Amino acid sequence: MNHSDIAAMDVDEQHNEDDDPFLQFVDYAISTCKAYSSGVTPAILLSELSQAWAENQRSGNSKKKRPECINQLQKKHKRVKLPNTITIDSIYEKNFLSLTSVLEVVIVDAFLLPGTNFYMLTLGDFWSSNTIDLYLHRRFYDLADLTNGILRKGREAFLTGCYLRTSGGSGRLRLLPTEYLLIILDEDEDDDAMLLGAQFCSDSLSSISIDAVNQGVSYSLYARIESIGSLEIQGKFGSLQRKQIDLVDNDNFRVKFLLWGDQVVLANLFSVGSWLALDRPYVSSSADSTLNSSEEICLEYGSVTQLYMVPFVRHEEQVPVASTQNHYQGSKLLTAVDPSQGPKVSQVTLPCDSRGAIDFSNYPFRLFVADLRDKMTCISIYGVVTNIKKINNQESTFSLRIEDITGGIWAKLHFSKSWSLRKISIGHTIYIAGLTCSLAKHKRSQVHSSFWNQE
The missing domain is CATH 2.40.50.140 (Nucleic acid-binding proteins)
Structure with a gap:
């Protein structure tokens, strides 16, 4: 065997290694391990492997097709985009996402990462062919039951305050958990109408009592967004941003809903005229909130608060x-x-x-x-x-x-x-x-x- 034959065999072996899916996967796993300096946990490895597998499945279909659940919702979608809304396609094009950007999405899939208790949502929108996965924040886990949860396939949601994460191996983008997720309800849907009637219509804004809150009572409230305003408060630790949302219910009773500091991005999801459903808001006195108002109480976005909205559709x-x-x-x-x-x-x-x-x-x-x-x-x-x-x-x-x-x-x-x-x-x-x-x-x-x- 001469030198030229040996060289040809080496080339063939190298070619076979490049084509071998298993060897490619090993190389990918090694790159994943190197990407985490603190070590790879089973959850991280399973997450990466699941993502790599999903990406491999997607690559088999070069022509992207928008999910059917979005096509069905598109027929009755009449809302105007919120001012800061961006598309999922644009995230992939720019490989960038601002914390103040708004995503108006539809849940295409909800699942647990294999071998973990981490919930993931696959999100699409009305203007994109791409989808993107979101690690769900734990404050929403009680809404993510895979069989009968509110955060299920076909549900619309608004979210902001998201960090973008690029996976080193597959290049597939993901969204890290965000606390600022707003669930969209449709009063024409029976399930949503029942949810609003059963959970949010028994309490009224006028029934809120500080004494009752101190005794452990929580409220679920439903009111229309009348106005959205901003205010910068000067304190001994510097300035603090605040958003003030004026709410009014069917009895024409008014209460202020306040957002502080990093929470102000949540106001980007609201629109005047929409109806906001607040589950377990934090209740405080106007004096404690440095609010110059004749009203005795105000509402805030607390650690267990969850928000739903029936958006105003401009006719x-x-x-x-x-x-x-x-x-x-x-x-x-x-x-x-x-x-x-x-x-x-x-x-x-x-x-x-x-x-x-x-x-x-x-x-x-x-x-x-x-x-x-x-x-x-x-x-x-x-x-x-x-x-x-x-x-x-x-x-x-x-x-x-x-x-x-x-x-x-x-x-x-x-x-x-x-x-x-x-x-x-x-x-x-x-x-x-x-x-x-x-x-x-x-x-x-x-x-x-x-x-x-x-x-």
Whole structure:
């Protein structure tokens, strides 16, 4: 046997080793052991092996297909993305995930890592072909029963505050446990409706008592998110971020839900108008929370608190809007308009706010008085002040008669501070934004604005 034959055999042996799946797996296991400087526990090794096996199964199908459970939910998915939402596909593309990023996901699978008691969730979303696995935080383990748990296949959830972990061997990304997971409920689903009725409708915001809490009573509450605000508190240890969520229930009783420090990212999952279900929130007094409020109690995100939400879905409505802009353009006021060329009426699709009123916050052009209808919100008007009245001798409430080329309307303004009439008078041209239009008792439209400030 000559040297060339020996060299050929060596090449063949090397080629066989490269193709041998077992030898490849051994190399992978060695790289896994080296990746953990503190040593490899059985749980870590089983986790890595399970992930490598799953990745090997996925590699056999080069064309990625979105899970069927997501396709089914897609048919009735009408929510608008939250501001900080990112897709699972983008995580793989960038190999990066910010702690403030929001994931709006669907649970594709829930399982225990082989040989461990660690729960894993496989997550997908409505915009991605990839899925990603999440190590479930232990505060949610009681919801992850594999046969009848709330965190089951097909369940929607929002999460944030996630760390991204890359596995050295397979390159498959995973999400480390996060405390900030919000479970999405659908009132049209029987199971979810029963859960809300059985668990969250017996307690009301007005029934919360500090004395009862001190005796070990816990609450499950259900209320609508009315507003979300931020505040930075200065203390002896520096500044502390706080989010204040105003909640109101069906009895119009209000309570503040506070998030502190790292918890503030949880507010990225909320939306005004959505209904929030709080299971076992931490109850404290307003004084203990440094909250300047007439309310006696407030709620906080405690160590055992779990959150559910019925998201607000922005509906749209077709409304007739007169295209008066075609007739009243220009800087000169027209003294007469040809009746034969009256305002053209078109159907415009506009979103409704959380109370069902038509929301004009993104309306593309100026409204004239003739365009105004009952239940319009977030509108703006521009015209000449022709009359000013003080209402019921209140220092901060006034009515202004505002007129433009199409007509006139009374605007009722509520000021948070006293307001001087010397700042505006009859004959001034003014622009007011953020008004709401309503029909008065005499069937005439009027607009009003609450807590509108004039500096």
